[in-house]
Amino acid sequence: MFKKERPIPPELVKLRILNYRTKLTEKEKLQLSNKEKGYAGELEFDCLIRDLDTLVINELLLEFGETFFQIDTLIIFYGRIYLIDIKYYEGEYCYEDGLFKTIAGSEKKDPMLQLNRCHSELRQLLQKYRYNYPIDAFLVFNNPQFTLYQPSPNPQIILPTQVNSFIKKLYKMPSKLSDVHHKLADLLVSLHKTENPYVRLPKYDYDTVVKGITCGSCHSFDVSVSRTKIACKDCGCEERMEAAVLRHVEELLKLFPDIKITTNLVFEWCKVVTPKKKIRKILLKHFILKGHGKYSYFVDDSKNPI
Ligand SMILES: [Zn+2]
Incomplete structure (x- = not known):
């Protein structure tokens, strides 16, 4: 059961509008395109787990201490929480000397570091509210056009060819839930922040955006x-x-x-x-x-x- 549906990310909503009401730079267009792909990948994953007989919370933005952290999918099973980060990356990547790189050798932000940080912050936040559930964190790469070369398999990393068996495993997890689980889900949803102050968007103001009525489908001004x-x-x-x-x-x-x-x-x-x-x-x-x-x-x- 989806306790919280996945909204269109607010930054994606804004970028979509800015795309036809301002002139985005190439870099900003790439940001929009990456956001669109990421969101599509998350929706694809949602379809696979929609029938889980447990509590699923999509797209949580939480704050702990001075920092914000975002969770793509959080699943509450009986006595266990799954924290899932979905990456819709495309192409060939590798881990080399502990660094996350494209196959051409350029270093990228390591999604595993981000996942571990998120894992640690969620654990501390739950401890603050006296919940001591074990949390398992996973990085799911669900774009079939993605390959990752790594020195040895990491059970936290789910590659496109492993997604089906991972989903099957989720459906077999104990899902008998009590009031405590529902209260935990309610708490997390109540802690959700709607806007991440650290998200960087193109600069815009009322005077510079193009006015005019547009088509609701293709956004043409004509x-x-x-x-x-x-x-x-x-x-x-x-x-x-x-x-x-x-x-x-x-x-x-x-x-x-x-x-x-x-x-x-x-x-x-x-x-x-x-x-x-x-x-x-x-x-x-x-x-x-x-x-x-x-x-x-x-x-x-x-x-x-x-
Ligand atoms: Zn149109």
Whole structure:
């Protein structure tokens, strides 16, 4: 059972928007592409373990001491916790003199060091809350196009050809859970942080990002707008005007979480949607209006979410 589903990582959400609203550098484009691959690899792994009869927590960002650590997948079995880091690396890699390298010889950040650090921080965090479960940590490489040459097999490293047998083993693990296990899962989910302050994103601000309504499917700015809908001239996708405006408000909030949503702001962000009255009507339907006159703004209405 998935106690916590895997969200699209917030940095990936932002990078996707910035990709069509700013000009990303080649390095930033590579960052986006790596994030997309990593996320796809995690979703692939999720499919394999979705039917486990135990507690699975996906994508946990935790803080211990002054540091943040991220867990791709955490599985609570009876008397044991599995900490799994999923790497969707492609190509040939090797461990040489204890260093993690591409086959061409360039040294890369060793994912095993990252896993061990995470393992140690999770253990300390759980001890703080008086949980003393043994934790086993694994590095799963699940891209079939990945090979790793290592001096001797490491039981913590699961290579693409070993993924199936690893999954079979997971399904055979004792999964009889009690309230204590559920409480532990609740605790970990409650400790989850939504945003990692150390993630580096391209610099952007409201003035420099390109405004305008875009297609919800291919993100083209080349859309025709009628009274009730928008239609993409590139891919043919159509969307109701109300849904399109709300999608753009969501986009604004993802890029600028502290921005005050006003009719004028959304009008400026969407550019081609007229009249303003229509935007105001949509915002009034889905948000709560706070303040008065020119100082009024809209806040999220959880009873009637976007
Ligand atoms: Zn389109």
